Structures are given as C-alpha cells and as structure tokens.
Amino acid sequence: MDKQQQYERVFGYLDKNGDGKISAPELQICIGKIGEELSTEEAEMVAELMDSDGDGLLSMEDLVKVVEAANEEEKMNDLKMTFKMYGDDHDCIITPKSLKRMLSRLGESRSIDECESMIAKFDLDGNGVLDFHEFKDMMMS
Structure with missing residues (x-):
C-alpha cells in the first residue's frame, strides 16, 4: 500500500x-x-x-x-533533540570536542582532528563548529 x-x-x-x-x-x-x-x-x-x-x-x-x-x-523536534545530545551544553553548537564526546558514548573512537574534519564538511560559515541550521542541512543530505 x-x-x-x-x-x-x-x-x-x-x-x-x-x-x-x-x-x-x-x-x-x-x-x-x-x-x-x-x-x-x-x-x-x-x-x-x-x-x-x-x-x-x-x-x-x-x-x-x-x-x-x-x-x-x-522530524524537526527529533533533530533538535539529537542536536542537543551532540552539542556543547553552553553554546548550542557542536564543537569538535562535543562531537568526540558523543561519538565516544556511541562506541565510536575519533580524534579531535577527525571530528574537526567531519564538522568542516558541513560548516557553512567556516567558524569550526556546527550551529543547528548546519546540523539540519547535514542530517537532511
């Protein structure tokens, strides 16, 4: 159906x-x-x-x-919840450090350099972190 x-x-x-x-x-x-x-x-x-x-x-x-x-x-509410899980608790952004921490919790060991590289692929404004809009673009692609 x-x-x-x-x-x-x-x-x-x-x-x-x-x-x-x-x-x-x-x-x-x-x-x-x-x-x-x-x-x-x-x-x-x-x-x-x-x-x-x-x-x-x-x-x-x-x-x-x-x-x-x-x-x-x-979907948007789910994305917001996921973003908060990966994000830095204070600034509402995903930093390489917060990404590394969350991936580690999920059993994925990544270096800070690898996390920086992962973020760089979707960091539209080039500031080295992901805001919610960049995260949403990443998740929707």
Whole structure:
C-alpha cells in the first residue's frame, strides 16, 4: 500500500458520514480514539486553519497537508533533540570536542582532528563548529 492509498484509507475512516469532507466533530472523535483530547474549539480551530477552500471542513488534500506538516514538525523536534545530545551544553553548537564526546558514548573512537574534519564538511560559515541550521542541512543530505 503506497502513501496515497494510506491517506485515502485514513480519510475514509475519519469521514464518518461519507461526504468527502472531515468536520471538526469527526476530527475530534478521531483524536479521542488515539488517546488524545481535542476540545470542540480546538477541533474547529484546526479545521479552520487547515481548510483550503473556506468551508470549515477538511478535504483529502487538507488532511494530507495536516499529516505532512505534523511529520515535518516531528522530524524537526527529533533533530533538535539529537542536536542537543551532540552539542556543547553552553553554546548550542557542536564543537569538535562535543562531537568526540558523543561519538565516544556511541562506541565510536575519533580524534579531535577527525571530528574537526567531519564538522568542516558541513560548516557553512567556516567558524569550526556546527550551529543547528548546519546540523539540519547535514542530517537532511
């Protein structure tokens, strides 16, 4: 089953009345079934924010945008957590020393020179360390 078929299956499940749109109450019920709580106001706000044609209902395309936006947000949060693990505790950067320390924790023994070389490949501003944007570029390539 490809991604589009998965979206269609989920959409069909959420669209309880089969009208080809997901209403705020349908969205609220769905969120409740996965163990989360969404108030009526929150469900209406989500439907309004993600609705592309102004009818207050989510189409299949709107659902895909919601899911993909949530996936992107989750990826970004994962990257931020990973960055913090590798980074220097004080400056929110990855230094050769902090990279060496983290690699060592993972069972990878690297010299400071090797860590400097690894950082240099993605150090866009040439300052010898990686900030979050450089780290993100590295992880996404």
